[in-house]
Amino acid sequence: MGDRESPCALVVMGVSGSGKSTIAGRLAVRLGWRYEDGDKFHPASNVAKMSAGQPLTDEDRWPWLRAIAAEIDRTCAAHERAVIACSALKRAYRDILVHGRDDVRIIFLDGTQHLIAARLASRRGHFMPSGLLTSQFRTLEPPAADERAITVAIDRTVETIVDNIFSQLDLDRP
Template identity: 80%
Template sequence: MGVSGSGKSTIADRLAQRLNWDFEDGDIFHPAGNVAKMSAGQPLTDEDRRPWLQAIADEIDRACEAGERTIIACSALKRAYRDILVHGRDDVRIVFLDGTQDLIAARLAARKGHFMPPGLLASQFRTLEPPANSENPVTVSIDAPVEAIVDDIISRLGLIPADNAANSRSRP
């Protein structure tokens, strides 16, 4: 989770590759009206976000019930949004990609082909409620190369990357 431009899709995709898990970009769950609104430079309201968050929560439930391991990149800027997504599950973890507004603004300025305009970044930071300790988040700084961020997440979650899993199984 994190504001637009924090690297959610990039980090989540690379993390999923390293772990050999599924990856979904939360943006695909947005109703067309939300995408149109954001493309027009209008921030979403809580009411706009509700069906989007519920669709992601439904996908999390489906994946968990099927025994699948999935990483979903999603802004989840408020505690209330994360509560909808996690809804009491202890087998779902939040990873918060934390960065300064200046760093993220620079990244957004260089990004091409995304519906989220850089002008909405300030509203995202106003909305952002960093995860509380009670949410058991993994908070990582985005001021590092992608591989270092992914390594940090894997380490802090106590996971074994797929490329190391075979080696670890063959050890006594």
């Protein structure tokens, strides 16, 4: 494995509708790790803004991202492992979540705006209106090579996507 630590946390990122919750949840089951939905770390004011169709500002996001980063630090310090679904659309956001740790990996769910718009159109009961998708794609900064992200195409079955991620993880195995 070299000088890199086996991950204690995986952050599954992508725009709304890319499958973060589904993929992160299935991956957590496959790994036997805890699953966390990053949305639960949003303050109520952020949920209200998104429900009203208003994009969040960076100022809105900082406390949310710091709360997730604190959960990652707590998880790793307790020798636990977690898979966290979080949009993490910008490099600056991922830098807060990872903050230089070698034991946190980013997984980028990569899909076209057309495919994701079709998925969002069929969703019910989610607080992200599909009209914000264009804004999310404008904001999206795909991970750079130095972020060591695992990028997977989402135009496949959930099982195939999870298999693809699993095969690329550098895990300590007995």
